[in-house]
Amino acid sequence: MATQVPQSTIDTLAASVYEQCLQAPTGFLFSISQLQEMVPGKSNLEVTQHVLNELLRTRSLSAMTQGNQTLFKAAARDYADKVKNMSGDEEILYGYIQEAAREGIWTKTLKAKTNMHTTTMNKALKGLEGKRFVKAIKSVKYPARKIYMLYELTPSIDVTGGPWFTDAELDNEFINELLTAITKFITSKSFPRIVRGSSVASFPPGYTGYPSQNEIYRWVKSSNLTEVDLAEADIRNLLDVLVYDGKIERVVGGTAYRAVRKPESVNxxxxxxxxxxxxxxxxxxxxxxxxxxxxxxxxxxxx
Amino acid sequence: MSQQHAAELCALLVNDIYGEVSSKVVSILLQLGRLPIPQICSHIKLGPKIVKQTLVVLIQQHLVTHYTHSENHRDIVYYETNWMQIYELLHAGRIIRAMESRYGNDGALVISNMLQLGHARVSDFLSAYGTSTKNAGQDAEDTTTSVETLKSIITEMVASRFLIQVQEHHMNPPTDTINAMRKSLTAQLRKNFTVETRLVKEVDRQIAIKMAEFADGDTSAHAGMKRKLATSAKGKAKKRAKVSMYDQEVEEEEWEVDEEVVLRVNHEKFLVLFRNQELVSLAEKRLGRTTSLVYRQFLEKLEPKYLRCHVIGDDDEEEDNPKKRIKLSVLELSKTFDFSIELDNSIAAPPKEVSRGRKRSLEDSDDESPKHLNGNAEDEDEDEEEDEWADHEEIDDADPEALKKKKRMAIIKQHLQLLAEDSFKFLKHESTRGMGEWSINYKELGKLIKQLEVEKVVEERFGSMGTRLLRIVKDKGKLDEKQIANIALLKQKEIRATLSGLHEAGHLELQEVPKTATPQVSRMFFLWFYDFERAKNALIGDVYKAMARCIQRTNTERDKRKSLLEKWERTDVQANQEEYLTTGEKRELEIWSTREEKLLAQLMRLDRIVMVMRDF
Known part of the structure; x- marks a missing residue:
């Protein structure tokens, strides 16, 4: 064979090819000839072969077939960086987990897809977890299942159950505290301030100064009650619960809320x-x- | 179940007041329905004489009705209990108190005697009352004036339908009245109709009309009265001015109750009164005291127009017809509005009104509060009304009295608006005539207070989670556990126990819907739903039972101290309590009286629930 191309040259070449590949739109498929053109010292098949091998080894490129043609796709740099250091099993698992995105993937599904032995898989998953590439999460729907997801992703609402859940458990304390705070807020806006021991008064008929859903939402947002990101719809849920509790009622045609003087429960x-x-x-x-x-x-x- | 407990309660009530034999008769009639005397005797194993005596008492009290059937050319008299009437025995205390507050001590005396007698002829009643004052000397006034006073009170009670004339159909079971009516009407109308179904329809229609007439009785203003003799009119007018601070319309002076008429207590009318009280107290809790006082005035003003709590017949129709609604305007209300109610202060006092004004000015750019405080200006359309009112009354605006009156009316109007605007809909705005006209939708309010009562019970039994769940299910219809949990923001596991508790207590219902053709528990939806009628009846049944237990416990407590109480009731012991009773006995008596008081009070509070749930 001809002279051995030194590894260092191949590395530099591979890096430059990879660089060029990244310029293309994501998901673009390169044919061998296209890649060959990127390698300097054209039509040096041997060099191209080494370069490609190097790129495949580092997972910078992935090979796939379309018809009987072999095509290559460039992988994102961070992915490539991660996958470089993984074992084969880990890599396969990582691929599936990544695919599942924010929904996460159940270990049983993983096993079925990868056809791995449980111990092998668990070992690989443990490795991945250790490297902080993936994490195990809990799903609200299936609290018993072990579900994996990429480490950097936040689970979707379907999995977490929305802002009311902490670790897939309904956070009663959090909800109750919010309910109390909102009730207090609405109460403060519902009755005229009582001065000097006068009897409990009411606002005049036709009063429209009761807080609306949006006002309550903005108040919750600005009051630093919680760091959880609540949407207006979540506030709506809370208000519904308060209405069902009989603590507040909808007024002004259902657009605003007013606290209710609860008749003491004598029965x-x-x-x-x-x-x-x-x-x-x-x-x-x-x-x-x-x-x-x-x-x-x-x-x-x-x- | 509810019937069983009601029967138990009724038997206990009769036992308490009329003794064991009456109670036996009543309970056998409640258990078996209508019976003739021989059968009553054989069932309770007592002789016909004592049974007959008992029946007389019960009929006098309207607790038993009777009807004579002719069977095989022999007349057989059937007896039937009227359990609702028996239940009314519990209301005696309330009724007396209501009459006392309205007509003073004499009123209480009249009504309590009437309650004791069941029904009585006016003349008999008057003479009995005359002697009773002589003997007991309860009244400082001499007998003749007492009779006069008494008569005027009875007249007023008849006029406001607290007392009504006894009619023949009061003595018969309604079913028999209807049957007899149907028989005669069918015979009468047969020749006009060829088709049987049409005949039946027409007969039904006429029966409905007649029954409504029967139920209402004579509603004309002077039913059961006669024109008063001119000679005695003078003396009476004097008396009346002293006795009654209520309506003293000149016209009524000329009428007095007909002494030949037999009167009884009209329990239906009292229920209207109690319902108003209940609504006022609800308004007070929700809108504060002053508003509730205005509401009370409003309700009292309309009270004569309501004969009973529920309109007989198809009341849905009634509801939709705005012409038939009973309305009251601010103008009319203000004429009789109690001046002792401190409205002026409520508007002049800075805390309430200033805050009102300020809040308003925040709302409206054109600040009207200062003017408003003077009572000079209202909104534009109100101005018109006021003009109308001013024209009507021909009042000079400069007159301070008129100004004050006007101001008062403006405040009254505001209170009424508050009542109408509340989500409980205490009032319904009808028109702008006479500074605004309002009516009361008793049907909706009745539903509302019933619902509130159910919710209170649920709240007490299952905590706030119970009410939350109940209201969700009521609002949303049929739901499965998971959906409820999502809406309530509670864990499924947590609500499960509460839901089944609610189910057990009869507040919620559960329906199974199989997903597949073959029903399997695992393949089934379980849907929760709320059926108000069922929940209501379950609760009423429970309350009847609790009431029966209260009475039973009272009896037990009494039996425990039987000998002591017998001793205490002896006249010589009564006279020398210090001497004859030991310290231990005195303490025991004290315990007994507090316990009895407690149980009775509880009974009355339970009765309130029954009234709310059943009668309002």
């Missing part, structure tokens, strides 16, 4: 022992539970 039924009696359905005169031997009544009467 003759639930305050009597029977209203909260766990064995109420069993209770009858002459039965094992009856008014005459009722312990709840005794407690209640002694209270």
């Amino acid at each position: 003759g039924f639930t305050e009597s022992p029977c209203g909260r009696c766990p064995v109420f359905s069993l209770c009858r005169e002459g039965g094992p539970v009856s008014a005459s031997n009722c312990v709840y009544f005794e407690d209640w009467l002694n209270f």
